Amino acid sequence: ETGVTQSPTHLIKTRGQQVTLRCSSQSGHNTVSWYQQALGQGPQFIFQYYREEENGRGNFPPRFSGLQFPNYSSELNVNALELDDSALYLCASSLGGGANNEQFFGPGTRLTVL
Amino acid sequence: AQSVTQLGSHVSVSEGALVLLRCNYSSSVPPYLFWYVQYPNQGLQLLLKYTSAATLVKGINGFEAEFKKSETSFHLTKPSAHMSDAAEYFCAVTNTAYQKVTFGTGTKLQVIP
Numbered sequence: 001e002t003g004v005t006q007s008p009t010h011l012i013k014t015r016g017q018q019v020t021l022r023c024s025s026q027s028g029h030n031t032v033s034w035y036q037q038a039l040g041q042g043p044q045f046i047f048q049y050y051r052e053e054e055n056g057r058g059n060f061p062p063r064f065s066g067l068q069f070p071n072y073s074s075e076l077n078v079n080a081l082e083l084d085d086s087a088l089y090l091c092a093s094s095l096g097g098g099a100n101n102e103q104f105f106g107p108g109t110r111l112t113v114l
Numbered sequence: 115a116q117s118v119t120q121l122g123s124h125v126s127v128s129e130g131a132l133v134l135l136r137c138n139y140s141s142s143v144p145p146y147l148f149w150y151v152q153y154p155n156q157g158l159q160l161l162l163k164y165t166s167a168a169t170l171v172k173g174i175n176g177f178e179a180e181f182k183k184s185e186t187s188f189h190l191t192k193p194s195a196h197m198s199d200a201a202e203y204f205c206a207v208t209n210t211a212y213q214k215v216t217f218g219t220g221t222k223l224q225v226i227p
Contacts (some may be wrong), residue, residue: 004157033215042159042204042217057213090157099146099208100165103215105157 002027004093004106013081013111021076021109025093031055032074033103034066037088049074050097078111086113116141118205120218128226133177133192135221137205140186147188148206148215149179158204164188175199200225 003023015017027030033051035043045058049068063079072093078085088110092103116147121136139145146165150158169181179190188205205218 042219045214058214102160107157
């Protein structure tokens with residue numbers, strides 16, 4: 001059984017560019033949540049996907065968007081990158097989207113925006 | 115609305131001493147509460163969770179936490195610190211709707227030999 005994997009591990013972009021981050025969920029999991037963790041802060045919830053549908057969203061602008069595929073892997077897309085988007089982006093998978101379903105986190109993608 | 119407050123961004127303890135990391139929460143509905151640990155350059159690992167069953171929750175690596183509704187607290191403890199416990203610890207809260215988990219700002223635990 002493989003855990004949650006994310007790619008790439010590190011990424012450097014410039015302001016205004018677009019970026020796509022990828023997450024492969026743990027085998028058997030149908031729910032993926034994305035979090036942004038700025039340096040020295042706790043993770044902040046971006047959104048959750050359950051069976052290919054967005055199932056909830058945090059306080060992030062529309063330029064943060066996502067997809068979940070039939071195999072339950074997921075992408076996070078960020079358009080018009082800003083300097084403040086520099087952060088560690090974490091995805092977490094679970095079996096079900098309820099609060100009682102344990103989330104398993106990937107190692108994250110470190111995004112630097114110059 | 116839900117939130118958590120972690121008191122102390124840095125805590126230092128001697129090896130073998132008691133570990134106490136503080137967390138207070140705010141939630142308009144009965145909460146689910148979590149403690150996660152994050153080692154450098156890694157994702158988060160669940161230590162334990164409270165889901166309205168027993169108020170004293172035991173987790174992995176010898177950690178436990180007690181849910182106190184009257185104090186709106188969910189402090190994390192471990193009787194004897196090990197060097198391997200040095201990491202950052204996050205308290206988190208969510209409601210029953212879905213996993214819009216709100217994390218605290220974290221407490222970095224340093225264990226002194």
